[in-house]
Amino acid sequence: MGMIAGDLAAAALAHWPVLARELGLDPASWRAAPLARREDGRVARILLRMEGPGGARLVMKHEARPEDPEKFAAAMAAHLAVQEVYARGVPEVLAFDVARRACVMAYLEARxxxxxxxxxxxxxxxxxxxxxxxxxxxxxxxxxxxxxxxxxxxxxxxxxxxxxxxxxxxxxxxxxxxxxxxxxxxxxxxxxxxxxxxxxxxxxxxxxxxxxxxxxxxxxxxxxxxxxxxxxxxxxxxxxxxxxxxxxxxxxxxxxxxxxxxxxxxxxxxxxxxxxxxxxxxxxxxxxxxxxxxxxxxxxxxxxxxxxxxxxxxxxxxxxxxxxx
CATH class of the missing domain: 3.90.1200.10 (Aminoglycoside phosphotransferase (APH), C-terminal lobe)
Structure with a gap:
């Protein structure tokens, strides 16, 4: 798997194999590219564009800070509740891990x-x-x-x-x-x-x-x-x-x-x-x-x-x- 520099990116990529296998994907066949990040005294969050075989694309999100699994779980629950009734209005969450505060979503070519x-x-x-x-x-x-x-x-x-x-x-x-x-x-x-x-x-x-x-x-x-x-x-x-x-x-x-x-x-x-x-x-x-x-x-x-x-x-x-x- 291709790597990108930075401690926050490395922390996110450490969780990729678990989530990829949950989706039935070979984690080694995907490359990561930076998409967005926020890092300050309160929040450390990164989004990576994962590029796989055949031009497939996904987004991986990792929230290193705050270290609050309950808050992350609540955010995932809120997203999934909207996804259930308004699927066209949100990117699909495909997999998530509360303990790791990481998730994989469908990629959007959007700004x-x-x-x-x-x-x-x-x-x-x-x-x-x-x-x-x-x-x-x-x-x-x-x-x-x-x-x-x-x-x-x-x-x-x-x-x-x-x-x-x-x-x-x-x-x-x-x-x-x-x-x-x-x-x-x-x-x-x-x-x-x-x-x-x-x-x-x-x-x-x-x-x-x-x-x-x-x-x-x-x-x-x-x-x-x-x-x-x-x-x-x-x-x-x-x-x-x-x-x-x-x-x-x-x-x-x-x-x-x-x-x-x-x-x-x-x-x-x-x-x-x-x-x-x-x-x-x-x-x-x-x-x-x-x-x-x-x-x-x-x-x-x-x-x-x-x-x-x-x-x-x-x-x-x-x-x-x-x-x-």
Whole structure:
């Protein structure tokens, strides 16, 4: 078997023979090539493209850190639950080993939505997010919950706790006075989201832009985090909030809104389970801006390049969502 350099890759390849034999494959007849990796203080994860006889391709994933077999098992269970009811929307998991925190999946000739959006003009961004909306619509319908009255108090109770921690100094955030002004204005609008219905579904749990991949025709979801049955706005806000912070042209966003109207309209052309005006969507989109704010390091010198970019996006977006603050 061909080898690639690196301790993380070597750790992954050490598990390949067991998984290959489970699939009835000769492990020695396959070569490995790097596909993606993440390695920081919290996570060490690698994806390898395995190339075998006759041009066959598979993906092997290994999570070296965190060393948490229960979490890995939960992620596999979440993926398999979606695979059972929405097979066209996920890459097929072919084999996995919880103790080794490794799995083998079908190979997709696809790119992450994050990369496709990078530098794309507004119309192209809308077209991509319309496709992502259609994928999410199918996912939520496959594991739908019920129609219920949305309860904004749960989200806002947590936010008020964060506000109290910032005021007391227990929690540090960048530009705390502006954060408190924006968060206070948001809490004051609680009545706008009360007494209105939404729809629940089994959610992804971590639906950022890198966890949706596409080719020219199809779209798939990855790395299901075993989300709860909650209002669908949780997944929608996670995905569209990520877009608004990192990719949306801020000048195209009207004051008081989170998204350019063209992009919001395009997404909800693809996603039809709830409309753009759904209370869970509108509240959780705005809360996402604040959650990203309090989740970033307070000091500029403590932010890496990706965090610095996200911070710049949060600040620019906050100026549109909370005008005058």
């Amino acid at each position: 992450p939505l994050s990369g496709l959006l990078e530098g794309a003009p507004l119309a192209a961004q809308g077209a991509l997010l319309s496709r992502a909306g259609a994928w999410m619509d199918g996912f939520h319908r496959a594991l739908s919950g019920e129609r219920r009255v949305f309860q904004p108090r749960h989200t806002l109770r947590f936010l008020r706790g964060v506000i109290a921690e910032v005021v007391s100094g227990e929690r540090r955030v960048a530009d705390p006075q502006r954060f408190l002004a924006c968060a206070g204005a948001f809490c004051a609008d609680q009545a706008l989201y009360e007494g209105r219905e939404t729809i629940t579904a089994q959610t992804h749990g971590d639906l950022h832009l890198r966890n949706v991949v596409m080719d020219e025709r199809r779209c798939w979801g990855l790395d299901f985090a075993g989300g709860r049955v909650v209002p669908v706005g949780h997944d929608i806000a996670r995905l569209l909030g990520d877009y608004a912070i990192l990719h949306a042209p801020k000048a195209a966003i009207p004051e008081g809104e989170v998204l350019p109207p063209e992009v919001q309209g395009a997404f909800f052309e693809g996603y039809g389970l709830v409309p753009a005006e759904d209370p869970s969507v509108q509240l959780l989109l705005r809360n996402r801006v604040l959650a990203e704010w309090w989740g970033l390091p307070a000091k500029a010198e403590d932010r890496g390049p990706a965090q610095a970019r996200r911070w710049a996006g949060v600040q620019a977006l906050a100026g549109r969502v909370f005008p005058g603050l």
